[in-house]
Amino acid sequence: DGGITQSPKYLFRKEGQNVTLSCEQNLNHDAMYWYRQDPGQGLRLIYYSQIVNDFQKGDIAEGYSVSREKKESFPLTVTSAQKNPTAFYLCASSAASGRAGNEQFFGPGTRLTVL
Amino acid sequence: EDQVTQSPEALRLQEGESSSLNCSYTVSGLRGLFWYRQDPGKGPEFLFTLYSAGEEKEKERLKATLTKKESFLHITAPKPEDSATYLCAVNPYLRSNYQLIWGAGTKLIIKP
Numbered sequence: 378d379g380g381i382t383q384s385p386k387y388l389f390r391k392e393g394q395n396v397t398l399s400c401e402q403n404l405n406h407d408a409m410y411w412y413r414q415d416p417g418q419g420l421r422l423i424y425y426s427q428i429v430n431d432f433q434k435g436d437i438a439e440g441y442s443v444s445r446e447k448k449e450s451f452p453l454t455v456t457s458a459q460k461n462p463t464a465f466y467l468c469a470s471s472a473a474s475g476r477a478g479n480e481q482f483f484g485p486g487t488r489l490t491v492l
Numbered sequence: 493e494d495q496v497t498q499s500p501e502a503l504r505l506q507e508g509e510s511s512s513l514n515c516s517y518t519v520s521g522l523r524g525l526f527w528y529r530q531d532p533g534k535g536p537e538f539l540f541t542l543y544s545a546g547e548e549k550e551k552e553r554l555k556a557t558l559t560k561k562e563s564f565l566h567i568t569a570p571k572p573e574d575s576a577t578y579l580c581a582v583n584p585y586l587r588s589n590y591q592l593i594w595g596a597g598t599k600l601i602i603k604p
Contacts, residue, residue, distance in 0.1 A: 425591070480538050
């Protein structure tokens, strides 16, 4: 079955640590995304990647880093510079842009908690 | 500033009681508007894309419509399994095809 997987489902981090969230897709999509979701707010874009070896900052990139070495994979690192990292993190992917904005398809999410 | 507002924040209905959710947007120009459903603790599930005013799309008990300033998600004779948070997102012309602006969602609760 085609889809997007994220791991782990739950992640606990101590202050000052970097952590990496995994995202893999087998939909053969070119574009991948990372969002952050906080209660009562809309999804906010952290980074996105249109093609392998290329990525762009979204609206809230500070304190995060990404890489895109393979089409299928787009890991997100939450660094110690991120002031308030506790949130629900969502990875998404979409096919190459067609008529208008891409339909984005989401993974199940990773809930990160800073202890 | 591009903005998306969803109302109401929460909506409680009895099973079979039809209603509508609203997504109003203020953007420079609209490439597309998207509706998603999100269950607690899970990722959003894609429902519809609307591109131009007057367009309508249907799926089971859901029907999405679009005007120049807002979109409605109509729910006809809802069932308890329709309970979820419904998210709206828009892709404005002044952003790339990849950048969406999201509303905060409407939490829908259907009581049996």
